Amino acid sequence: MAISPERLDRFARHIVLPEIGGVGQAALADAHIAIVGLGGIGSPALQYLAGAGVGHLTLIDDDQVSVSNLQRQTIYTARDIGHGKAVAARRWLANFDARLDVTIHDDRLTRENAAALIGAARLVLDGTDNFATRLAVSDACVALGVPLLSAAVGRFQGQVGAFAGHLPDQPCYRCFVGDAFDATDCDTCAEDGVLGAMVGWVGSFAAMQAVRVVLEGKAAFGEPGWGALHLLDGLKPGMRTLRIAQDASCRACAVAAQ
Numbered sequence: 001m002a003i004s005p006e007r008l009d010r011f012a013r014h015i016v017l018p019e020i021g022g023v024g025q026a027a028l029a030d031a032h033i034a035i036v037g038l039g040g041i042g043s044p045a046l047q048y049l050a051g052a053g054v055g056h057l058t059l060i061d062d063d064q065v066s067v068s069n070l071q072r073q074t075i076y077t078a079r080d081i082g083h084g085k086a087v088a089a090r091r092w093l094a095n096f097d098a099r100l101d102v103t104i105h106d107d108r109l110t111r112e113n114a115a116a117l118i119g120a121a122r123l124v125l126d127g128t129d130n131f132a133t134r135l136a137v138s139d140a141c142v143a144l145g146v147p148l149l150s151a152a153v154g155r156f157q158g159q160v161g162a163f164a165g166h167l168p169d170q171p172c173y174r175c176f177v178g179d180a181f182d183a184t185d186c187d188t189c190a191e192d193g194v195l196g197a198m199v200g201w202v203g204s205f206a207a208m209q210a211v212r213v214v215l216e217g218k219a220a221f222g223e224p225g226w227g228a229l230h231l232l233d234g235l236k237p238g239m240r241t242l243r244i245a246q247d248a249s250c251r252a253c254a255v256a257a258q
């Protein structure tokens, strides 16, 4: 697919990178990524994915912008307070790049609606703040055959994991956290506090990993690293990587493979 002169200009700094190039840019334009949770992680992730020219975005959040969000949720301004986050995010995107195809869902993702909300995407980036939703997203991704980038922050500890639980022998997010958290629905930000730049680091790193997934097999930007969980330590600061093994009794991915 040819890239128009206007788009060539817009993405010139990508296209000169050998790790992206024109082929990679075309792959980004074709990509469809769903972002679940338009908060402190989802906001910068959305900005960098839109900036990268990801052509199709599905945005899911049922929350409204409040004044306490502005400290870290970078797409919102004071005039968005009281408005739905999904609507405000679409407004930001419309101003930023009218060529992007954007679908919004002003809904909370649940086990019941997950397939309808994320089923069209080829990659899901989850930046929600509670285990119940994260597990529902993960289980839906396994069932739908869609890879998942799961990103989270607790105080100064961040994590970004890439999961392809629908593939043989690959772990899913549930293999990592187990079944104990399905019933919990805690927003720890309000209780624990959170530093804006910390969630921004995690969100922008998740966006970079999403670009890596999109470019797999099309440009030499490395491997998606399925089953790798990157731990971002904001106090040290530093980063390390764990390998998540598939849980042979996982009720999402192990059962799906049988």
Ligand SMILES: [Zn+2]
Pocket (backbone or CB within 6 Å): 165, 171, 172, 173, 174, 175, 176, 246, 247, 250, 251, 252, 253, 254
């Ligand atoms: Zn699993």
